[in-house]
Amino acid sequence: MRISFVILDITRCYGTERTTTLLANKFVEQGHEVSILSVFKEKDKPGFSLNDKVMVDYLIQEPYTHKKSVLFIGKQYIKAIIALRKHYQHNPQDVIIGQAFLVCFFLWISGYARQAFACEHYKYGLYNRSIRTFRNWMYRHFKKVITLTDCYAKEYEYHGVKTKVIPNMLPFSIVDNIHTNNTKKIISAGRLQPEKGYDLLLQALKPVFTQYPDWSIDIYGEGNDRAMLEKLRDDLGLLPNVRFLGFSSNIHKAYLEASFYVMSSRHEGFPMVLLEAIACGLPVVSYDCPSGPAALLKDEAGLLVEPENIPALSDAIIRMIEHPELREAYAKKGLQVALGYTPDAIYRKWQALFIENK
Template sequence: MKLLFILGNAAGRGGTERVTCELANAFAGAANDVEILSPFGRNEAYFALSPSVKVTCLGLLEARGRLGRFGRISWALYRYCLRSKPDVVLVVDTIQFMFCLPWFWCLRAHFVCWEHFNLTTEHGSRFRTMARVAAAWWSDAIVVLTERDARAWRQRFAIGYRVQAIWNPIPRFDTRPSALAERSRIVLAVGRLTEQKGFDVLLRAWQQLSDSREDWILRIVGSGKDDAMLKRLARDLGVSESVVFVGQTKAVASEYRAASLYVMSSRWEGLPMTLLEAQYFGLPSIATDCPTGPREVLSGGSGWLVEPGDPRALSKGLAELLSRPEKRAEMSSAALENARRYVPEEIRSKWERLFERLGVAAENKSGETGQ
């Protein structure tokens, strides 16, 4: 099978780019022909890729509402897909399907849209809204991240079986989890420093912990446009001495391995990669119960949920877990067990079954047709 991912910017450092690289590696490892086509950004991927995965960047400017740019992007994608002759075009983030809309019917390929946000989240983009309508009408299949979001798509667009929920895989790590008792008194949070991730709520919750923090340290890993604002907020709240802004790092596995508790304060999510990664490292977690993702990931008893946007609720949950090592140990065991549901090979098999329903046979590791 020849599989072509259309990914906005392969050099991006977010969860969408990471999970795309992981899925591409999984398919390439099973003897499939895999390419990533990136209309924007640099001609390289930030996250590790198998040598057999081809990455091509077209070096285009983002459309940003300009019709001329939209036309150039669409035409460039069409010319590449025409030469590449893929069996399946996997459109990463449904919004990219708009660029394929003028010509997708000219190709013999199947078009599958991979939605990375829940249906209630539009990020203020009418373009995204239009793309979802177009995908519901004309794509061969839509993959969302949770069954709750799949139900929302079915109800809104009345498209039934063409929408399927497939979880994201947990990326492969060279580092194995350490024993919880060996770890430092670190609470870890990972994500882009933007409004979505709610780090302002987390800092206020951390301040409200007061003496409950004792000698615990909060490490925030990530970068983003709210960096300066959040550092200023930490100073204003008087918590700078117990909060470390790590910045962006490729050594995130070391951060997970050293921590004793994971916290996610997001206002909204699709299926949060960082929460899945925390499960792999056996981290007990506390997360906001935003519309999709945390409830599904933590359903096995590996963490607690609190109301989104509420520093007091988050602070109360943190205080209880910080003071109960036996509960953290119980949740850690549940997290390690839970992580097995998200191994790349298991997730790849779900995609393979979807492709088979479309009439496209994937390959197995011996190069024979997969069943």
């Protein structure tokens, strides 16, 4: 089967790019002919490692931006739509998978919605009501919308959009056993942007490290808020305990060296970092934000906290520090949850989708 992924820019190093890479690699391993069509190109090569058999094409040899004039952005969109239409005229596919709303808009206006699946990686209410209304109408023209959680699927179905729930797959193997780690180190990972709530986390950590100054946290990721967050850390007197370590190409090793994971997001689509953490045997403290954490941490697989409640997050982190037996119980349950997200398990869901929609 010829399968083509369309993505805004495969050279970036965020969750959508990683998910696309994992799926492309898995589909190739299963004998499919797989290609990735990147609308824009910011860097010289894809952000994550791709199987050599996966073909990559770029429509526009320049980075995407939404910070220039409406005229400039409009010209970029027109150029992308024309190039996309021409590409598929010369490279017909059995299945097209559009990654996120803007790319799916390009597919729809180019006339390829009927043979494409639309993948949504973000929360349902990300856009204002008028954009959501148009998006829902547009998505009715696609084969189906692939959502990451049941609650987002219900939102789309309420508006007449056909859906299928397929979560993201794990990028590495589940550990055989939980590891007792006495490093007194916490870990968190994500974009340094408002939705990830690192400003909330830093405030929550102030009483934690006042009480337990021998503990620390490593925060992995890049983003526009890094300078602001580093200043907040310094202003709170947390410099000895909090490290911002940027993007890591070996986050797996970092998980294995930590004692537990903390997520402070204001909202999530499907938090891959949380799935990765529990697959590495890490217990988790997380805000019960819309909507990914609860789906992964239900049934006592982690410690969920009222969204954006800073004192409650502090108390939960302290509780995790003080009770190693609690960490062990959450870690064991997390490993059971992770079994549902192995590459083989997720591939079977995609395979069933293709068979259902021939």
